[in-house]
Amino acid sequence: MEIELLSFGKIAEFITIKKLSIDGISDTDGLKKYLEDKFPQLSEIKYKLAVDKQIIQKNRIITDQATVAIMPPFSGG
Amino acid sequence: MDTERYNRQLILKGFGEEAQQKLSKAKVLVIGAGGLGCPALQYLVASGVGKIGLVDGDVVSLSNLHRQLLFTTVDIGKLKVDIAAQRLNAINPNIKLETYSQFITQENALEIFSEYDFIIDGTDNFESRYLINDGCALLKKPLIFAAVSGYEGQLAVFNIESSGGEKTNYRDLFPIQPNKGEIPNCAENGILGVLPGIIGTMMAAEAIKLITGIGEPLINKILNYNLLNQQFYEIAITSSPSGTYKLPENENEFLKMNYSLKSTPNQVLEIDIKELENLQKKDSTLIIDVRETYEVPVLNPLDYKQIPMSVFQSFLNQDIEEENIVLLCQHGIRSLAAAEFLHEKYGDKKNIYSLKGGVIRWKNYFTSAS
Numbered sequence: 001m002e003i004e005l006l007s008f009g010k011i012a013e014f015i016t017i018k019k020l021s022i023d024g025i026s027d028t029d030g031l032k033k034y035l036e037d038k039f040p041q042l043s044e045i046k047y048k049l050a051v052d053k054q055i056i057q058k059n060r061i062i063t064d065q066a067t068v069a070i071m072p073p074f075s076g077g
Numbered sequence: 078m079d080t081e082r083y084n085r086q087l088i089l090k091g092f093g094e095e096a097q098q099k100l101s102k103a104k105v106l107v108i109g110a111g112g113l114g115c116p117a118l119q120y121l122v123a124s125g126v127g128k129i130g131l132v133d134g135d136v137v138s139l140s141n142l143h144r145q146l147l148f149t150t151v152d153i154g155k156l157k158v159d160i161a162a163q164r165l166n167a168i169n170p171n172i173k174l175e176t177y178s179q180f181i182t183q184e185n186a187l188e189i190f191s192e193y194d195f196i197i198d199g200t201d202n203f204e205s206r207y208l209i210n211d212g213c214a215l216l217k218k219p220l221i222f223a224a225v226s227g228y229e230g231q232l233a234v235f236n237i238e239s240s241g242g243e244k245t246n247y248r249d250l251f252p253i254q255p256n257k258g259e260i261p262n263c264a265e266n267g268i269l270g271v272l273p274g275i276i277g278t279m280m281a282a283e284a285i286k287l288i289t290g291i292g293e294p295l296i297n298k299i300l301n302y303n304l305l306n307q308q309f310y311e312i313a314i315t316s317s318p319s320g321t322y323k324l325p326e327n328e329n330e331f332l333k334m335n336y337s338l339k340s341t342p343n344q345v346l347e348i349d350i351k352e353l354e355n356l357q358k359k360d361s362t363l364i365i366d367v368r369e370t371y372e373v374p375v376l377n378p379l380d381y382k383q384i385p386m387s388v389f390q391s392f393l394n395q396d397i398e399e400e401n402i403v404l405l406c407q408h409g410i411r412s413l414a415a416a417e418f419l420h421e422k423y424g425d426k427k428n429i430y431s432l433k434g435g436v437i438r439w440k441n442y443f444t445s446a447s
Contacts, residue, residue: 006310008301009226010260014387044390046255050312055250055299057317069312071301073251074224074231075262077113077201077273 001064003031009072014041022062029059031068047072079171083125096289097125103288106130106193108181108209110157112144112273113223113280114199119147120281122165126288128173129165130193133157134180144270181205183332186212195287197221197280201262204336207254210235210247214324215331221283222247223276227266230276233299233314234283245297245314252322254336258386258414265410272304345416347433348403350442356401356430363399366436367406367415374436374444386411393418401428409435 003022007015015035025031028049036043049056050069062068078097086092103126107114110133121129137152137160152160158176165174177189181200186208190196196218198209206224213220213236220235238244286292301310325331348356356362357380366381367389384392386406402419404412409432416431423429436443
C-alpha cells in the first residue's frame with residue numbers, strides 16, 4: 001500500500017520523500033520502526049505521528065492512501 | 078468605554094459591545110517579550126484587554142530587532158519589559174500593564190499565573206515551555222502555546238475542556254522534555270523575522286476568541302504553519318494513555334520537578350579560543366565540529382573533524398583514541414550537549430571541552446586559520 005508523508009521542522013530536512021510504499025506494514029508501530037530504520041536520525045529526536053490529522057497515542061491500523069504527519073517539538077520564539 | 082478607539086470591532090457583526098466588555102475585564106499574561114510575545118502584546122493591548130502582564134528578564138539585543146518590532150536600535154541593552162511597557166502604554170494607555178523583569182521560574186510561576194485568566198507562552202526554550210505547561214495544568218489555566226522553527230510554526234490551546242469533555246496539554250504531544258541539543262533553537266537554526274510575527278499575532282487572535290467566545294479556538298488541536306508554501310495543517314490532539322507522563326499535582330511537586338537539563342560545571346569544561354589553541358598544539362587532541370554540513374564558515378577538515386549533531390548518536394558507538402576532545406559548533410550550545418554525551422560515555426577518562434560562544438564568537442580565528 002502507499003501512504004503520503006508530511007514531515008515538519010527538522011524532520012523535513014532528512015525525510016524529504018512525500019510518498020512511501022509500505023508493503024507488509026499495517027500499523028503505526030510497524031511504520032515507526034520502518035521509518036527509524038530507514039532514517040536513523042529520526043530515532044535520535046522526539047517526534048509524534050498523526051494519521052489523517054489524528055494524533056497517534058497508541059498503535060493504530062494504517063490504511064492505503066493515509067496521510068501520515070511526522071512532527072517534532074519546536075522551542076523557538 | 079472608549080467607543081471611538083474600538084469602533085471598528087464594536088461595529089463588527091458577532092462582536093460588539095458585549096465582546097468588548099469581556100475584553101476589558103480579561104487578564105492575560107504574556108511570557109517572553111520576543112518574536113512571539115511582541116506582536117501578541119501589540120494586538121492584545123490595542124484590542125482593549127483590561128490587564129496584561131509581561132514576564133521577561135532579558136535586555137534588547139541587536140539580533141532581536143529583525144523580528145521584535147516593539148524595540149528599536151536605540152533600545153539595545155535596555156530591559157525589554159521597560160521598553161515594551163513604554164510602547165504599549167503609548168498604543169493604549171487604558172490598559173493596566175504589569176511587568177515582571179525576571180525570567181519565569183518554578184519559584185515565581187504559580188504566584189504570577191494565579192493573577193491571570195489566560196497564559197500566553199512566547200518563550201524560546203524547552204525548560205520554560207515544560208515549566209509553563211505544568212504550572213498551567215496544575216492551576217487549570219488556559220494556555221496559548223506557540224513555537225517557531227526556521228520557516229514553520231506550531232500553535233495550540235491547552236487546558237480547556239472540549240464539549241466532549243477532553244482536555245489536553247503539551248505533554249500529550251511530547252511527554253518528555255527534549256535533551257539539550259536535540260532540537261535546534263532560533264539562535265542555532267535561524268528564523269525569518271516575519272514568521273513569529275504571523276504566529277504571535279495568531280496567539281493574540283486565539284486569546285481574543287477565548288475571551289469573547291467567538292469562533293472556534295484551537296482547543297485540543299495543533300496547527301502547523303509553513304510560511305514557504307502558506308500551508309496550514311491541523312492535527313487533533315487526544316489525551317495520552319494514563320501513565321505516559323506525570324504532571325505535578327501540587328505546588329510542592331511542581332517545585333521538585335527537574336526542568337533544568339544543565340550539567341554540573343565540573344563535568345564539561347567550557348573553554349575560550351586561547352585554550353583551544355593550546356590544546357590544538359598537543360598531540361592527543363581531537364577537535365570535533367558538530368555543526369551540520371551546510372553551516373558556514375566551513376573549517377579545514379584536517380584540523381576539525383566534522384560530525385554533525387544529527388549523526389552524533391551513531392558516532393558515540395565508536396571509540397576515540399585521543400585524550401583531549403574539544404567540541405565546537407556555531408554558538409557553543411550544541412557542542413555543550415555533544416560534550417555531555419561524550420562525558421557520559423568516558424566519564425573522567427578523557428578531558429572533554431566545549432568551545433564557549435562557538436565559531437561565531439571566534440570568527441576571526443577560524444576564518445584566518447582555515
